[in-house]
Amino acid sequence: MSTKTKILNAAELLFADKGFNGTSLREITSQAEVNLAAVNYHFGSKKELIKAVMSRYMNELSPRLESALHAICVDEVKPTLNEVFSAFLDPLLHLNTFKDNGTSTFLQLLGRGFTDNQGFLRWFLTTQYPGVFTNFTQAVNKAYPELSSEEMFWRLHFTMGTIVFTMSSSDALIDIAQNDFDRKVDIAGVIKQVIPYVAAGVAAPIIR
Amino acid sequence: MSTKTKILNAAELLFADKGFNGTSLREITSQAEVNLAAVNYHFGSKKELIKAVMSRYMNELSPRLESALHAICVDEVKPTLNEVFSAFLDPLLHLNTFKDNGTSTFLQLLGRGFTDNQGFLRWFLTTQYPGVFTNFTQAVNKAYPELSSEEMFWRLHFTMGTIVFTMSSSDALIDIAQNDFDRKVDIAGVIKQVIPYVAAGVAAPIIR
DNA sequence: AGCTATTTTAAACGCGTGTTTGAATTAGGG
DNA sequence: CCCTAATTCAAACACGCGTTTAAAATAGCT
Numbered sequence: 005m006s007t008k009t010k011i012l013n014a015a016e017l018l019f020a021d022k023g024f025n026g027t028s029l030r031e032i033t034s035q036a037e038v039n040l041a042a043v044n045y046h047f048g049s050k051k052e053l054i055k056a057v058m059s060r061y062m063n064e065l066s067p068r069l070e071s072a073l074h075a076i077c078v079d080e081v082k083p084t085l086n087e088v089f090s091a092f093l094d095p096l097l098h099l100n101t102f103k104d105n106g107t108s109t110f111l112q113l114l115g116r117g118f119t120d121n122q123g124f125l126r127w128f129l130t131t132q133y134p135g136v137f138t139n140f141t142q143a144v145n146k147a148y149p150e151l152s153s154e155e156m157f158w159r160l161h162f163t164m165g166t167i168v169f170t171m172s173s174s175d176a177l178i179d180i181a182q183n184d185f186d187r188k189v190d191i192a193g194v195i196k197q198v199i200p201y202v203a204a205g206v207a208a209p210i211i212r
Numbered sequence: 213m214s215t216k217t218k219i220l221n222a223a224e225l226l227f228a229d230k231g232f233n234g235t236s237l238r239e240i241t242s243q244a245e246v247n248l249a250a251v252n253y254h255f256g257s258k259k260e261l262i263k264a265v266m267s268r269y270m271n272e273l274s275p276r277l278e279s280a281l282h283a284i285c286v287d288e289v290k291p292t293l294n295e296v297f298s299a300f301l302d303p304l305l306h307l308n309t310f311k312d313n314g315t316s317t318f319l320q321l322l323g324r325g326f327t328d329n330q331g332f333l334r335w336f337l338t339t340q341y342p343g344v345f346t347n348f349t350q351a352v353n354k355a356y357p358e359l360s361s362e363e364m365f366w367r368l369h370f371t372m373g374t375i376v377f378t379m380s381s382s383d384a385l386i387d388i389a390q391n392d393f394d395r396k397v398d399i400a401g402v403i404k405q406v407i408p409y410v411a412a413g414v415a416a417p418i419i420r
Numbered sequence: 421a422g423c424t425a426t427t428t429t430a431a432a433c434g435c436g437t438g439t440t441t442g443a444a445t446t447a448g449g450g
Numbered sequence: 451c452c453c454t455a456a457t458t459c460a461a462a463c464a465c466g467c468g469t470t471t472a473a474a475a476t477a478g479c480t
Contacts, residue, residue, distance in 0.1 A: 007457080023327075025233055029438065039459050044439060046457095119231075119327040119380060154393045158405045161385055162374045166413070169373025172327060177369055185362045197366045201413040205374070208412030211404075215427080236467065247429055252469060254427090421480105428475065437466080445458065450451105 008046045010036040016057045020112035021175075024054050024120045055128060058117065061110045064102050066133045068095035073139035077146055085203040088143045093195060108174060108191040115172025118164070148207060155210060163202045170198060216254045218244040224265045228320035229383075232262055232328045263336060266325065269318045272310050274341045276303035281347035285354055293411040296351045301403060316382060316399040323380025326372070356415060363418060371410045378406060 005013075014036035018027040029050060033040045047053040072091040076083045099106030117125030130137060144156060151159070170177065171194075178189045213221075222244035226235040237258060241248045255261040280299040284291045307314030325333030338345060352364060359367070378385065382402060389397045 028436075030436085039457095040438095041440080041459070042457085050438065115327075118377070119323075154389065154395070155405070157389060157392065158385075158402070159409055162378055162406060162409045165375075165377025166370045166373045169326070169377045170370055177366075181362065181365060184365065187362070194366070196419075197363070198370060200416040200419055201367055201370045204416035205409040205413035208408040211408055237469090238467080247427095248468095249430090249470080250428075258468065424477100424479085426475105426477070429473085431471085431473105433468105433470070435467080435469105438464100440463070441461085443459085443461105445456105447456075448454090450453090 111171030319379030
């Protein structure tokens with residue numbers, strides 16, 4: 005395995021676990037069993053390494069997600085919100101075949117990306133992968149056209165918050181749930197729990 | 213104004229804006245116009261300062277919140293989830309009379325507390341202010357008794373995610389909303405938007 | 421006023437960070 | 451084999467961090 009890949013693999017796990025600011029290059033390189041200077045040699049800087057970690061997942065995810073959302077817009081005249089949100093399930097779970105625990109790792113990274121670093125990753129994702137967002141809002145709009153664009157704006161951000169927060173602390177939450185309820189829980193189970201929740205939230209009656 | 217108070221006031225704004233890890237004691241003390249060593253003299257450590265900042269708000273909020281939730285449990289035989297979540301509104305908005313932009317600042321701090329510092333603030337809040345949590349889950353349980361404790365666990369954490377994430381980036385979101393929709397938005401408006409969302413999310417039909 | 425305890429101050433400490441350097445090592449093609 | 455380019459490596463750099471120190475200033479009490 006190349007040095008570059010070893011760094012990416014070590015970095016993504018540490019980033020997901022402890023955040024971008026909370027992980028040092030020394031932790032990453034010692035975990036990856038490469039020299040400290042290798043990060044700056046291969047990636048240029050820590051910030052570029054973060055982008056590379058995210059890009060590896062986004063490049064795998066975004067085409068599948070875009071086409072799944074696009075299919076809903078084309079095929080169905082009036083999709084349900086449950087269908088829209090369920091469209092995320094397969095592309096996200098596909099990350100598990102791409103990498104061990106890929107789904108969980110990616111969602112945790114996403115959560116970190118929106119809270120660490122005063123949100124520079126939010127900018128990176130929205131500018132580098134705009135197709136995901138436009139397809140998503142189109143699909144939601146087709147499912148619930150009565151929602152004004154402002155109400156949709158807020159509800160979609162609430163939804164992102166639900167997902168991102170849950171996933172960035174999903175390991176801790178899964179631990180608590182397994183102890184308290186004596187039942188095996190995995191990331192797919194959490195996703196299946198969250199879909200009806202966000203679908204109902206977005207579908208909530210409008211109060212004016 | 214005492215040095216202690218000057219530090220608390222400067223710290224809470226910087227913490228809310230840039231997170232706990234993202235704010236240095238030097239930023240805080242120069243903003244507060246006090247000596248760097250004053251933090252360690254008056255509070256002992258940065259961690260204790262963080263606790264003090266949070267406690268100042270929690271001591272103001274938690275009795276009002278507990279009694280509002282308690283009142284729902286006592287007065288109403290079957291409250292709606294909208295009533296339960298609306299019970300948060302007055303205690304939260306009361307923080308605005310306690311301090312300028314107190315509601316917004318506190319909610320941002322809360323958001324930071326759950327993502328920074330590998331969640332030591334989550335532990336601090338749940339152990340120091342358990343009454344808030346127990347009253348809340350009781351009220352939700354009375355409103356929606358069909359929900360199993362495990363489903364309630366997840367939905368309440370989804371709800372916390374919605375609130376906490378939205379509020380930790382509420383300044384940026386309010387800016388975007390004001391530009392895109394040409395309409396004055398404030399934190400009370402966001403709270404009123406989020407209540408039907410989370411109420412509908414928690415009230416979502418159970419899929420088994 | 422004088423003494424004591426409290427508070428403020430400037431300076432430094434030790435440590436960890438991301439990054440850079442320049443030499444040593446390794447690969448790969450003519 | 452040899453030369454060159456790519457990579458690895460140990461070491462150091464400059465900087466910012468939280469914390470500590472000990473002297474100076476201030477406040478409060480008798």
